[in-house]
Amino acid sequence: MTARFHIRTYGCQMNVHDSEKLANLLHHAGLRAADSEAQAELLLINTCSIREKAEHRLYSDLGALRSWKAGAEGRVLGVGGCVAEQQGASLLRRFPHLDFAFGTHNLRLVPSMVSAARQGVRQAQTGESHSLERFDLPQRHPAFESRTPGRAFLTVMEGCDMFCSFCIVPLTRGREISRPAASILSEARQLAARGVVELTLLGQTVNAFGRHDLRRGRAGAAGALKSFGALLGELARIPGIERLRYTSPHPLFFDEALLRAHAELPELCPHVHLPLQSGSDRILEKMRRRYSAREFIGIARRLRAARPDLALTTDLIVGFPGETRADFEDTLAVVREVGFVDAYAFKYSPRPGTKAATMDGAVPPDEAQQRLEALQALQRGLTLDAHRSRVGTETVVLVEGPSARPRATASDDAGASAPRQLRGRDPYHRIVNFEAGAGCVRPGALLPLRLVEATPHSLIGASLDSAGAPT
Numbered sequence: 465m466t467a468r469f470h471i472r473t474y475g476c477q478m479n480v481h482d483s484e485k486l487a488n489l490l491h492h493a494g495l496r497a498a499d500s501e502a503q504a505e506l507l508l509i510n511t512c513s514i515r516e517k518a519e520h521r522l523y524s525d526l527g528a529l530r531s532w533k534a535g536a537e538g539r540v541l542g543v544g545g546c547v548a549e550q551q552g553a554s555l556l557r558r559f560p561h562l563d564f565a566f567g568t569h570n571l572r573l574v575p576s577m578v579s580a581a582r583q584g585v586r587q588a589q590t591g592e593s594h595s596l597e598r599f600d601l602p603q604r605h606p607a608f609e610s611r612t613p614g615r616a617f618l619t620v621m622e623g624c625d626m627f628c629s630f631c632i633v634p635l636t637r638g639r640e641i642s643r644p645a646a647s648i649l650s651e652a653r654q655l656a657a658r659g660v661v662e663l664t665l666l667g668q669t670v671n672a673f674g675r676h677d678l679r680r681g682r683a684g685a686a687g688a689l690k691s692f693g694a695l696l697g698e699l700a701r702i703p704g705i706e707r708l709r710y711t712s713p714h715p716l717f718f719d720e721a722l723l724r725a726h727a728e729l730p731e732l733c734p735h736v737h738l739p740l741q742s743g744s745d746r747i748l749e750k751m752r753r754r755y756s757a758r759e760f761i762g763i764a765r766r767l768r769a770a771r772p773d774l775a776l777t778t779d780l781i782v783g784f785p786g787e788t789r790a791d792f793e794d795t796l797a798v799v800r801e802v803g804f805v806d807a808y809a810f811k812y813s814p815r816p817g818t819k820a821a822t823m824d825g826a827v828p829p830d831e832a833q834q835r836l837e838a839l840q841a842l843q844r845g846l847t848l849d850a851h852r853s854r855v856g857t858e859t860v861v862l863v864e865g866p867s868a869r870p871r872a873t874a875s876d877d878a879g880a881s882a883p884r885q886l887r888g889r890d891p892y893h894r895i896v897n898f899e900a901g902a903g904c905v906r907p908g909a910l911l912p913l914r915l916v917e918a919t920p921h922s923l924i925g926a927s928l929d930s931a932g933a934p935t
């Protein structure tokens with residue numbers, strides 16, 4: 465009987481994509497995805513350590529999984545991702561029912577670690593690799609299914625050399641390394657041939673692609689392309705690729721070629737996730753972000769000059785060590801001035817091993833919570849304004865599947881016969897919920913809609929033929 469696996473994923477899109485790579489490797493090793501953890505013989509947890517809370521969640525998960533492991537003969541449990549990279553063998557000592565731990569550079573070893581675990585070998589494989597071999601992964605197995613047909617992640621670089629003082633990523637993901645352009649383009653062509661229409665280019669500082677090679681005068685990853693902007697241009701030329709996105713860029717690496725790409729490539733979606741972190745120059749310096757608030761606003765302006773309808777989203781940290789009320793007010797002011805469409809705001813969480821974890825001036829938890837709530841209230845208003853400004857316009861969504869939004873109008877009686885609610889993403893990366901109607905709407909399709917209503921978290925769309933005028 466074919467062994468079944470299940471993967472639990474925490475954290476960022478890099479982790480989501482690493483889990484896809486793992487699933488594909490396991491398919492090539494002869495395993496298949498289980499419908500649930502209860503039916504799986506192999507369970508992998510792909511961890512995140514960006515905040516303390518995420519790390520504690522792993523420990524409680526692992527404790528609870530003692531009964532899963534004991535529930536059937538021969539079950540195998542493995543942990544990967546950022547926590548495994550940092551803690552490796554100590555996780556095996558702390559959790560005797562854990563079979564193996566693998567670091568962020570060791571995905572390719574997982575099938576052999578599963579085989580070894582079946583023979584009773586417990587091991588940890590961690591440590592940084594500077595080899596480009598980590599990008600040599602097999603093509604999508606015919607039985608591998610991505611979560612959203614039509615859409616795919618594509619790794620263009622990994623690691624980070626920026627060492628922001630609050631961030632653990634340079635320690636868990638290692639130094640910056642760019643994937644050879646030929647390999648990126650080859651995978652993109654394969655994905656397009658399999659029906660993918662939207663690519664999201666991934667990297668910790670994705671727009672730094674190729675910079676070390678270029679600075680050192682080597683052809684390296686970028687090869688003849690010379691820049692991230694040029695890579696986008698090449699990808700846009702691949703037949704079948706209709707949408708390009710990238711995440712996460714660093715504000716420092718928006719050069720002329722990338723701005724030009726936003727102005728000239730219709731395939732490049734009008735959305736950039738541009739992490740601000742703080743609007744106070746004093747705090748930005750302590751964070752080692754290498755830009756001032758004015759410089760950040762300047763980048764946002766240049767991006768909007770290149771693409772006037774561009775939607776900007778961001779990441780923000782409140783309560784960084786030493787942050788005063790005045791520093792926080794500076795953050796609110798920049799958020800207002802830039803007018804982000806959405807923001808992921810968090811309270812500062814010290815991560816052992818980072819520079820910020822040794823800084824004085826901890827902000828009291830109550831004060832940090834108040835600041836977080838004030839920031840979130842400001843952002844909610846900005847998001848709703850942005851959504852409202854689009855009601856009555858048309859858009860095109862990439863259909864993802866069933867909507868997560870409860871049907872506001874369907875009573876329990878009507879619910880069974882009510883049309884299906886689906887969701888998709890528009891070019892600005894906003895979620896649009898809509899009723900499928902009588903027509904067949906398959907996940908992965910590009911569907912034109914008219915926007916008829918705005919909510920704080922999403923937009924409501926209607927098909928062009930049924931919508932007529934907005935309701």
Ligand code: SF4
Pocket residue numbers: 624625626627628631632633634668669714
């Ligand atoms: S740029 Fe800064 S925040 Fe982003 S991954 Fe690198 S160190 Fe972390």
